[in-house]
Amino acid sequence: MKDIRLMKGNEAFAEGVIRAGCDGYFGYPITPQSEVLEYLAAQRADERTGMVVLQAESEIASIHMVYGGAACGKKVLTSSSSPGISLMQEGISFLAGTELPCLLLNVVRGGPGLGTIQPSQSDYFQAVKGGGHGDYKMIVLAPASVQEMYDFAKLGFDLAFKHRIQVMILSDGAIGQMMEKVELDDQVPRMTNEEIIQKYPWTTTGKTPDRERNIITSLDLNPVRQEIINRKLQEKFKKIQETEVRFERIQCDDAEYLFVAYGSSARICQKAVMLGRARGLKIGLLRPITLFPFPSDELAKLSKQVHGILCVEMSAGQMVEDVRLSVNGAVPVEHYGRLGGIIPAPDEVLHVLEENFINETMISESAAGGERKS
Amino acid sequence: MTEEIIIAGFGGQGVLSMGKILAYSGMMQDKEVSWFPSYGPEMRGGTANVTVIISDERISSPILNQFDTAIILNQQSMDKFENSVKKGGLLIYDPNGITRHPVRTDIDIYTVDAADESARMGSAKVFNMIVLGAFLKLKPLIGPEYMHKGLEKSLPARHHYTIPENEKAIERGKEIIQPKFLLN
Amino acid sequence: MPDTITREEICQPENMIYCRTPLLTDAPLSYCPGCGHGTAHRLIMEVIEEMNLQADTIGVAPVGCSVLAYDFLDIDMQQAAHGRAPAVATGIKRLMPDKFVFTYQGDGDLAAIGTGETIHACNRGENITIFFVNNGIYGMTGGQMAPTTLPNMKTATSPFGRDVQTMGYPLKITELIAMLPGTYFVSRQSVHTPANVRKAKKAIEKAISYQKLNKGLSFVEIVSNCNSGWKMTPLESNKWMEENMFSFFPLGDIKVPK
Numbered sequence: 061m062k063d064i065r066l067m068k069g070n071e072a073f074a075e076g077v078i079r080a081g082c083d084g085y086f087g088y089p090i091t092p093q094s095e096v097l098e099y100l101a102a103q104r105a106d107e108r109t110g111m112v113v114l115q116a117e118s119e120i121a122s123i124h125m126v127y128g129g130a131a132c133g134k135k136v137l138t139s140s141s142s143p144g145i146s147l148m149q150e151g152i153s154f155l156a157g158t159e160l161p162c163l164l165l166n167v168v169r170g171g172p173g174l175g176t177i178q179p180s181q182s183d184y185f186q187a188v189k190g191g192g193h194g195d196y197k198m199i200v201l202a203p204a205s206v207q208e209m210y211d212f213a214k215l216g217f218d219l220a221f222k223h224r225i226q227v228m229i230l231s232d233g234a235i236g237q238m239m240e241k242v243e244l245d246d247q248v249p250r251m252t253n254e255e256i257i258q259k260y261p262w263t264t265t266g267k268t269p270d271r272e273r274n275i276i277t278s279l280d281l282n283p284v285r286q287e288i289i290n291r292k293l294q295e296k297f298k299k300i301q302e303t304e305v306r307f308e309r310i311q312c313d314d315a316e317y318l319f320v321a322y323g324s325s326a327r328i329c330q331k332a333v334m335l336g337r338a339r340g341l342k343i344g345l346l347r348p349i350t351l352f353p354f355p356s357d358e359l360a361k362l363s364k365q366v367h368g369i370l371c372v373e374m375s376a377g378q379m380v381e382d383v384r385l386s387v388n389g390a391v392p393v394e395h396y397g398r399l400g401g402i403i404p405a406p407d408e409v410l411h412v413l414e415e416n417f418i419n420e421t422m423i424s425e426s427a428a429g430g431e432r433k434s
Numbered sequence: 435m436t437e438e439i440i441i442a443g444f445g446g447q448g449v450l451s452m453g454k455i456l457a458y459s460g461m462m463q464d465k466e467v468s469w470f471p472s473y474g475p476e477m478r479g480g481t482a483n484v485t486v487i488i489s490d491e492r493i494s495s496p497i498l499n500q501f502d503t504a505i506i507l508n509q510q511s512m513d514k515f516e517n518s519v520k521k522g523g524l525l526i527y528d529p530n531g532i533t534r535h536p537v538r539t540d541i542d543i544y545t546v547d548a549a550d551e552s553a554r555m556g557s558a559k560v561f562n563m564i565v566l567g568a569f570l571k572l573k574p575l576i577g578p579e580y581m582h583k584g585l586e587k588s589l590p591a592r593h594h595y596t597i598p599e600n601e602k603a604i605e606r607g608k609e610i611i612q613p614k615f616l617l618n
Numbered sequence: 619m620p621d622t623i624t625r626e627e628i629c630q631p632e633n634m635i636y637c638r639t640p641l642l643t644d645a646p647l648s649y650c651p652g653c654g655h656g657t658a659h660r661l662i663m664e665v666i667e668e669m670n671l672q673a674d675t676i677g678v679a680p681v682g683c684s685v686l687a688y689d690f691l692d693i694d695m696q697q698a699a700h701g702r703a704p705a706v707a708t709g710i711k712r713l714m715p716d717k718f719v720f721t722y723q724g725d726g727d728l729a730a731i732g733t734g735e736t737i738h739a740c741n742r743g744e745n746i747t748i749f750f751v752n753n754g755i756y757g758m759t760g761g762q763m764a765p766t767t768l769p770n771m772k773t774a775t776s777p778f779g780r781d782v783q784t785m786g787y788p789l790k791i792t793e794l795i796a797m798l799p800g801t802y803f804v805s806r807q808s809v810h811t812p813a814n815v816r817k818a819k820k821a822i823e824k825a826i827s828y829q830k831l832n833k834g835l836s837f838v839e840i841v842s843n844c845n846s847g848w849k850m851t852p853l854e855s856n857k858w859m860e861e862n863m864f865s866f867f868p869l870g871d872i873k874v875p876k
Binding site: 064066091092177233234237238239240241324327328330331332333334403405406407408 | 454457458461466467468469470471473493494495496497498499500587588
């Protein structure tokens with residue numbers, strides 16, 4: 061029988077982490093994601109699977125505990141919300157420089173500064189363009205439902221170890237705090253030290269006579285070697301761009317106008333698509349699931365089909381830059397965002413799309429004697 | 435069938451847990467459900483509200499500004515949500531503490547004297563279940579057996595002994611709900 | 619040529635009275651001649667060898683002069699961000715509780731930027747060992763003021779001497795962490811004379827064996843010289859250390875098991 065529960069996004073993520081066979085969680089409380097640590101503690105995750113759950117003294121300590129565990133080949137993670145993720149950027153850059161796999165959850169709240177505890181999507185640049193120092197990227201997954209909060213825990217670990225990379229789940233306060241139905245999977249067993257040594261020979265597990273010592277470091281003072289290291293990293297990111305793009309097309313097949321939105325904004329736009337279609341407007345939604353790698357090719361394809369794109373984000377306009385780069389001028393791209401923790405409503409975003417493209421088209425149609433503007 | 439509901443009142447009135455029991459019960463009846471709360475400092479004594487959606491289809495936006503039903507439990511929420519009820523929709527409120535009653539004529543308006551009734555029943559805790567019963571009388575979306583399962587699922591085991599009392603309150607709510615015009 | 623002895627003839631096992639531990643690599647040490655780091659490295663590796671712990675050891679290198687410690691130590695090692703070694707070691711030890719996990723940190727790393735991580739790892743009683751090399755100065759970045767720089771001591775960023783009114787006092791972090799219930803063994807040593815080297819080795823042995831017994835955090839400070847940073851010859855710097863550092867940072871055990 062299926063194990064189905066009603067859970068908060070944050071709780072579903074924590075349950076997903078346990079069931080994915082995670083070895084360790086290190087974190088520090090911050091609204092709106094404290095339920096992750098609370099759930100792991102209340103669930104006695106240590107007794108269920110033997111995983112380590114530790115409340116650290118700061119986000120900085122948390123991310124470096126993750127570093128230590130990841131370098132031993134363990135499935136480890138931390139979770140936080142925007143100000144805490146800012147504090148972690150040092151450690152994230154070190155994880156990138158050492159190519160250590162790990163999972164990071166950002167339940168985004170509004171900024172800058174202490175900002176607000178209400179939902180926001182204003183950390184897109186930080187997540188996708190690299191918030192720490194140096195040339196690096198993380199795989200960024202954007203869940204739009206509580207089920208995806210659960211599913212992406214396991215998917216995140218799988219991708220992290222497949223590519224030796226950090227995977228960030230870029231969620232927001234709305235997805236983290238709301239409850240929906242979740243279907244749970246069976247428990248994945250945790251790996252033994254022997255299995256880790258076998259599968260990930262690069263890990264620091266103690267130098268045995270049969271191998272050279274393993275060193276996890278991002279330091280190389282020789283510029284020639286450092287450039288080679290950087291080129292290798294870039295090749296990896298390129299391969300990820302080519303192979304790991306994920307997105308969802310909603311009513312795109314005959315769409316004349318397109319929303320592009322991720323996370324909770326995508327849910328709002330999905331409703332706007334329904335409202336618009338009920339009024340005879342051919343509207344679709346492209347929902348990027350991976351924000352890096354970004355579904356640029358799919359957008360380029362759709363730009364040949366639609367007359368206008370509205371990018372909806374709870375930010376002043378961040379992902380819209382990637383949408384414009386993907387479309388490369390082929391079709392008008394507009395942005396609509398609400399700031400400071402305000403969530404736009406479905407009829408609101410539909411109205412903006414109509415104002416931007418459809419009403420204007422109708423005006424130009426009549427001006428040009430019924431010819432469609434393209 | 436899709437029913438989009440806002441429940442709004444003071445923190446401490448059981449707004450969020452009423453929504454949770456409703457959502458859980460809907461899920462037990464194999465419906466798609468979502469529960470989206472206001473969160474943060476609002477939980478601690480200020481206003482609290484939760485959007486609950488129960489549907490036969492996959493739910494698009496869990497976040498809405500127009501509702502089929504508004505369940506209103508204080509004046510601030512009345513001021514905020516009266517105009518968010520869809521035309522032809524339903525507004526249920528407890529008149530206790532309401533100084534400005536709803537005035538719309540394009541929606542159905544009902545009252546449920548839940549605060550007084552819960553006092554008569556000797557437990558302020560069942561207040562929200564009386565309100566929930568009132569809603570279910572008008573929108574019988576969920577059968578009593580699924581409500582029972584929903585209560586079982588959403589209450590921790592140590593509180594399961596309160597289920598009969600809660601079910602009694604739900605039944606009482608069904609009995610005492612009345613159209614607003616009777617009040618005037 | 620019966621009167622001359624070749625190098626090969628001397629280097630025979632029967633003539634061997636001392637050699638470096640095989641757990642030090644062949645890489646030439648990058649430390650300045652006269653610096654105490656090399657001796658500290660050697661002592662730790664000797665103890666790991668003698669206790670047969672190579673396959674069970676994971677070390678954490680800091681940022682500072684010993685940032686490249688993993689080039690010299692033939693064990694699995696992780697390089698930590700500045701000050702974060704105790705957090706990194708916590709992550710390792712919690713997930714690999716059977717391993718011997720140590721950090722090797724300087725004064726800037728441990729007592730300035732990493733104070734929070736140091737105190738909380740100590741306070742949680744992490745079963746790790748911290749080796750703390752205190753020379754009162756930032757060596758690697760060119761002789762700037764450290765949290766343990768003595769009052770009136772001249773550095774690149776306190777060129778007229780450390781004025782405690784504006785720059786604060788040297789931090790006795792070892793005494794501070796000794797007060798925490800999570801620490802089990804806390805000792806301060808030096809490695810500038812053969813007698814001190816022997817004492818320091820004893821302290822290192824204890825620190826490592828206590829970790830094996832899961833007793834909590836063990837902490838060994840090594841007060842050391844920085845002849846380059848102090849702008850002295852090695853001999854002068856050792857003398858200056860004896861005359862100035864030891865009065866402020868007295869040697870000996872600070873916290874021992876009851």
